[in-house]
Amino acid sequence: MPSVIFRKGLNLKQAVAPALADDYDSAIVNEMISHGFQRSRGRLTVCLAKEFGFCYGVDRAVDYAYQTRMRFPKRTVYLTGEIIHNPHVNDKLRAAGIRFLSDPHEPREPLGPEAVIIIPAFGVTVGELAKYDQLGCTLMDTTCGSVLNVWKNVERYAEDGFTALIHGKVHHEETQATASQALKYPSGRFLVVLDRDQTQLVCDYVRSGGNRQIFLDKFKHATSEGFDPDQHLERIGLANQTTMLMSESLEIGEMCRQAMIDRYGETNLDVHYRAFDTICSATQDRQDAVQNLVEFEQLDLMMVVGGYNSSNTRNLARICTAKLPTYHIADAESLASLTEIHHRPINDPFSNLSQSRTKQEVSTKDWLPVTGEVSIGLTAGASTPNNIIGQVVLRLEQLTRAQISI
Secondary structure: OOOOEEEEOOOHHHHHHHHHHHOOHHHHHHHHHHOOOOOEEEEEEEOOOOOOOOOOOHHHHHHHHHHHHHHOOOOOOEEEOOOOOOOHHHHHHHOOOOOOOOOOOOOOOOOOOEEEEOOOOOOHHHHHHHHHHHHHHHEEEEEOHHHHHHHHHHHHHHHHHOEEEEEEOOHHHHHHHHHHHHOOOOOOOOEEEOHHHHHHHHHHHHHOOOOOOHHHHHHHOOOOOOOOOHHHOEEEEEOOOOOEEEEEHHHHHHHHHHHHHHHHHHHHHHHHHEEEOOHHHHHHHHHHHHHHHHHHOOOOOEEEHHHOOOOOHHHHHHHHHOOOOOEOOOOOOOOOOEEEEEEEEOOOOOOOOOOOOHHHHHHEOOOOOOOOOOEEEEOOOOOOHHHHHHHHHHHHHHHHOOOOOO
């Protein structure tokens, strides 16, 4: 029995709106928006980026999850994994009785027609979707429209015999789902690159070839099965995880384009290289807004609020740290005192995300000026709700009112 799939909600938007407002809205943030994205109290001024926090795709996914819980109160509702990369939001859903298939410690009955499964904003792989369909589960698909746009391009690459070169994090749910789209066609292949350095290895191989086994060892977990760089780098199509740093994606695209020109000539470029702009507009808007904030406001430091496994949050922090002292914090609890802050190192790799929050954090002393006027810039990743942002502002105000013994 094929599954029932809902992709446009369940006509319960107004019904769940009060619960969403109670769980995620912030009067402080609303006030800041209405007062030029600033708030001053005592010696503290907080300047908020003009694009921040929940994007449309995240807002929609969380809304649909609440609708699903309301629509099926007596059935077991599952999420395939985190709805978004924010622990506060995921904890709210757990509290509502939604179970996570990705958590081996959660109780689970055999999946079948009575199971209701929510697909998160990142999407799921082609294989996962087929499995749930075969089991006849009821599906609520919250996959973001920007992600679907990337998938269409990757499918087109595969259909036309191009390898999908994906700029992303190989273990990220979105990148895994995107890569799987290439395998819908027998000729489909993919290769995932994390950054410029990995892209340079690809470009060097395109230009001059190299040791096939060394190349495959370097990209051991980042290629489709049977990938052969001697054949499958002849025609490549560029795609990306939608939350990557826009400037880096553009640079990677130009690196690949130039390598293909060097190898095959500019007149043959269209035969060997394709690229489409697949960075999410909301991601770009948040990156542009924080760039403007750090360039045009006189700030002492930046706060970037968001989950430690959030790719778009980390990229916002990378932009800021190039300009001034920046702290990627999870929430208000990270602000331990006037003289100590707990935060995630911005340039650390994403290799220990399974560890507890405290093991991912470091502590920095004397992070905040203890006297005099202080101006703090603030932004948040696309998976951070306004109430968490508002709590950070309140905590900053509390700390800057505090007196310390000298």
